[in-house]
Amino acid sequence: MKLNKSEPPKKMSECSKQLMAINDALDMLRGKWKIQIIGALIFGKKRFKELQREVDGITAKMLSKELRELEMNELVLRTVHNTIPVTVEYELTEYGTTLEKLIDDLYDWGTKHRKRIIRKAG
Amino acid sequence: MKLNKSEPPKKMSECSKQLMAINDALDMLRGKWKIQIIGALIFGKKRFKELQREVDGITAKMLSKELRELEMNELVLRTVHNTIPVTVEYELTEYGTTLEKLIDDLYDWGTKHRKRIIRKAG
DNA sequence: TATACCACTTACCTAAAGTATACCGGTTTA
DNA sequence: TAAACCGGTATACTTTAGGTAAGTGGTATA
Numbered sequence: 124m125k126l127n128k129s130e131p132p133k134k135m136s137e138c139s140k141q142l143m144a145i146n147d148a149l150d151m152l153r154g155k156w157k158i159q160i161i162g163a164l165i166f167g168k169k170r171f172k173e174l175q176r177e178v179d180g181i182t183a184k185m186l187s188k189e190l191r192e193l194e195m196n197e198l199v200l201r202t203v204h205n206t207i208p209v210t211v212e213y214e215l216t217e218y219g220t221t222l223e224k225l226i227d228d229l230y231d232w233g234t235k236h237r238k239r240i241i242r243k244a245g
Numbered sequence: 246m247k248l249n250k251s252e253p254p255k256k257m258s259e260c261s262k263q264l265m266a267i268n269d270a271l272d273m274l275r276g277k278w279k280i281q282i283i284g285a286l287i288f289g290k291k292r293f294k295e296l297q298r299e300v301d302g303i304t305a306k307m308l309s310k311e312l313r314e315l316e317m318n319e320l321v322l323r324t325v326h327n328t329i330p331v332t333v334e335y336e337l338t339e340y341g342t343t344l345e346k347l348i349d350d351l352y353d354w355g356t357k358h359r360k361r362i363i364r365k366a367g
Numbered sequence: 368t369a370t371a372c373c374a375c376t377t378a379c380c381t382a383a384a385g386t387a388t389a390c391c392g393g394t395t396t397a
Numbered sequence: 398t399a400a401a402c403c404g405g406t407a408t409a410c411t412t413t414a415g416g417t418a419a420g421t422g423g424t425a426t427a
Contacts, residue, residue, distance in 0.1 A: 138284075141352060145280055147362075148355030153275060155385070158267055162260075171404050179261075182386065187405060196362065208394055208403040218361070225354050230263055232347050233270030239340070240269075240318065277415075293374055307415070309375060330373045330424055 151196060151222065152229075156181055156189050161215065161222060164199065168214040198222065273318060273344065274351070278303055278311045283337065283344060286321065290336040320344065 152158055156178065163169060163177045175186050190213055193199035198219035202212045249265040249272065274280055278300065285291060285299045297308050312335055315321035320341035324334045 142281060142284075144355035144359050145348065145351045146355070147359050148351040149271075149274060149280075151358070152271060158271075159264060162264075172402080180386095182388095183405060184387095184407090185385070196358070197365070203404095206403095208392095211404060221354065221357075225350055226267065228347055228350050229267045229270040232343070233266035233268070235343075236273070236318070237266050237269050243319070294372085297374095304416070304418095305375060306377090306417090310415095325374095328373095330422095333374065 148225070151193075151198065152225070154189070156185055157193070158226060160186070160189055160193065161198070161219065161226070164213060164215045164219070165223065168212045171211050171213070174213065193219070270347065273315075273320065274347070276311075278307055279315070280348060282308070282311055282315065283320070283341070283348070286335060286337045286341070287345065290334045293333050293335070296335060315341070 159178045159181070160174065163174055169177065171183075171186070171190075174190075175181060175183060178186065190199060190201070194201050197216055200214050200216050202214075204210045204212065249268045281300045281303070282296065285296055291299065293305075293308065293312075296312075297303060297305060300308065312321060312323070316323050319338055322336050322338050324336075326332045326334065
């Protein structure tokens, strides 16, 4: 079911359910790092240090925290290998890749918006 | 004009341009109130106090700040009427309505995600 | 006279997000 | 022996998002 502008939900509960779902989605993209991490993983598995090198400026603390959140939400799979020293690989789950469309749409709208605002400002 | 605050690198790679565009879009939806305000305006013009009554729990300060940002980004049009006392009407611009698709997509993904995570937790 | 509505603004405060830096145990390379 | 790699933690700090409470100037109603 989509937000329906011709027929606003009569019950407040429907409306706040919709808001919750939207915020659930937004929570997965919020913050400075999540999209960059997902973006880095779209092209394949990466180890922790590889990710840290690829996501420009992220600290180990933030990377660790964000990956934990993505893992809890089943968007990222964490695999520990019994190598010496241990290596840990992160990859998008199949479910994680369903975010790609959303990110594409955000990119499309954001690009148009940026052009529009820069045109006015310049 | 609220374009992405992060300093663009000297030589801006395609990748960081994309990230800025995505963050521009996200900036317009992020936070506790923007989507609720846009949602309230989808069904038509509203005065300040009407909006405040409709967006549950928002303070005048936050409503004023969010509306100013939406106005700067040309998503919302502000019209002052010479009534006594003055009334101020806010409405989505045509451009503002282009966000609806994005909000729909966020809602769709968020709904599936919510079901998935709740199923796992319960 | 007192109270309430209108559309806000200002000053102050708190919690969460993010940054900086050092550190852990272990292994490999020079 | 020292330094660098691995995947992280721990601690302390700054920044930002948002909340609280009060006030502004004007008009209208009881």
